Amino acid sequence: KEEAEYLWFVGDYASYDARIQGLSQKVARIFRNIGVDYGILYDGERNAGNDVRRVGEEGLYEMLVEDNMAAFEEANFKEIFTTDPHSYNTIKNEYPDFGGEYSIYHYTGLLLKLHKEGKLKFNKKLDYKVTYHDPCYLGRYNGEVDAPRQLLEAMGVTLVDMPRCKENSFCCGAGGGRIWMDDSKMDKRPSELRIEEALSLGNGVDHFIVACPKDYAMFTDAVKTSGNEGKMVVKDIIELVEEAMGE
Numbered sequence: 001k002e003e004a005e006y007l008w009f010v011g012d013y014a015s016y017d018a019r020i021q022g023l024s025q026k027v028a029r030i031f032r033n034i035g036v037d038y039g040i041l042y043d044g045e046r047n048a049g050n051d052v053r054r055v056g057e058e059g060l061y062e063m064l065v066e067d068n069m070a071a072f073e074e075a076n077f078k079e080i081f082t083t084d085p086h087s088y089n090t091i092k093n094e095y096p097d098f099g100g101e102y103s104i105y106h107y108t109g110l111l112l113k114l115h116k117e118g119k120l121k122f123n124k125k126l127d128y129k130v131t132y133h134d135p136c137y138l139g140r141y142n143g144e145v146d147a148p149r150q151l152l153e154a155m156g157v158t159l160v161d162m163p164r165c166k167e168n169s170f171c172c173g174a175g176g177g178r179i180w181m182d183d184s185k186m187d188k189r190p191s192e193l194r195i196e197e198a199l200s201l202g203n204g205v206d207h208f209i210v211a212c213p214k215d216y217a218m219f220t221d222a223v224k225t226s227g228n229e230g231k232m233v234v235k236d237i238i239e240l241v242e243e244a245m246g247e
Contacts, residue, residue, distance in 0.1 A: 002076070003076040005077065006078070006110075008082070009080055009084075009091065010024060011086070012084075019216065019217055020213045026238050027083055027107065044074070044075075047064055048084070048087035048091060049061040049090055050086040050087060050137070052064065066098070069095065080102050082105075082107065083212075085142075086214070088104060088106045088137065089137040093141075108237060112147045112154075120245075122155050122241075123245060124243065125244075126156050126240060126243060127157075128157045128207045129207065130159055130205065131161065131162050131201055132148055132149065134169035143167060148211050151237065155241070160201050162198055172215045172219060195219060195222045195223055195226050196228075199228060207233050209235055210236055216236050
């Protein structure tokens with residue numbers, strides 16, 4: 001019921017997956033520490049519906065949209081941000097078809113904005129060689145490829161892009177509802193192929209940076225299942241932000 005400048009649409013994976021909850025807590029702590037005025041919907045938030053729609057559950061999708069829009073209507077905020085590119089995509093591009101037009105940021109875009117405004121300060125230069133995986137629903141669907149890279153550059157890391165990057169990135173294997181499919185009979189999962197692509201860069205690249213809850217889950221698993229533990233470290237960009245801030 002309280003007024004806030006930003007509504008944080010947390011998303012399902014970021015809320016309920018034990019591996020991701022710690023990252024969500026980092027987001028909350030960092031935004032609080034730099035004075036960002038934000039709130040969440042708590043029990044009023046439903047699944048945004050992006051992947052539900054992709055598997056053909058249009059009726060369920062419309063119900064989720066209606067529930068979320070009703071919750072938005074009850075809340076008092078100016079703009080939305082989310083850590084989930086899937087939620088970002090459907091709220092930005094599909095909710096308007098149901099009368100819901102909102103200004104929404106992916107958290108990398110909001111973090112970059114706050115950095116340029118001087119609110120987010122990096123006190124430590126990070127001496128890492130990293131590659132960055134563009135989430136499908138951020139890069140390929142929405143062309144949002146610059147903010148994460150500018151954020152990484154501002155933290156001092158050396159970024160080496162994989163051959164398939166930006167609008168031509170390669171899927172982690174979770175999007176479009178595939179996260180619920182059985183891929184045990186595949187010789188190599190898409191996530192494992194992607195880790196191998198990152199390792200082929202060489203030149204000391206040993207950090208694989210993501211900006212999507214599902215990417216984090218898929219690639220942390222893929223490093224293990226592909227036998228590459230110790231060769232590549234998967235981190236969410238918020239972990240680097242925390243380190244560069246000196247938190």
